[in-house]
Amino acid sequence: MLDLELVYDTVLAKDYCGTCTKCIDACPTEAIVAPYQVDGSKCISYFTIELKDAIIPSEMKSKFQNWAFGCDICQDVCPINARSKPHSEQAFMPSEAFLHLTKKEWIEMTDEVFENLFKNSPIQRTRLEGMKRNLAP
Ligand code: SF4
Ligand code: SF4
Secondary structure, eight states: OOOOOOOOOOOOOSOOSTTOOHHHHHOTTOOEEETTEEOGGGOHHIIIIIOOSSSOOHHHHTTSTTOOSOOOHHHHHOTTGGGSOOOOOGGGSOOHHHHTOOHHHHHTOOHHHHHHHTTTSGGGGTHHHHHHHHHOO
């Protein structure tokens, strides 16, 4: 909270989606239940990042299409996003050290290796045990 008067945007009133339903059609877990409405409790990002349970319900996990930390298929298929330009900010680039980790390397990873590789990474949110849970059959 702060006591500054901020310059803020107005509510987005224009309907940019029109008749498009690409994100609704592409979502593997049917989490986008209607235009502009996501049921977060069905989203892969929720299960793989936020859920603290030791096990992900199998009826949901079977729909994950191998996603292990988040998903964003809905962002990838959106024609509006297709017009955006990729950033060139080095600080946001993924490290080569973890771009090519295999599933076996993940399953066998120690806490020490995880802490070294992902010291300042958002993957810390689900922790190593969460990643192993996400990758388990
Ligand atoms: S992130 Fe994936 S699971 Fe979540 S709403 Fe988008 S497409 Fe669906
Ligand atoms: S894919 Fe993009 S444009 Fe199409 S309905 Fe979804 S958010 Fe709207």
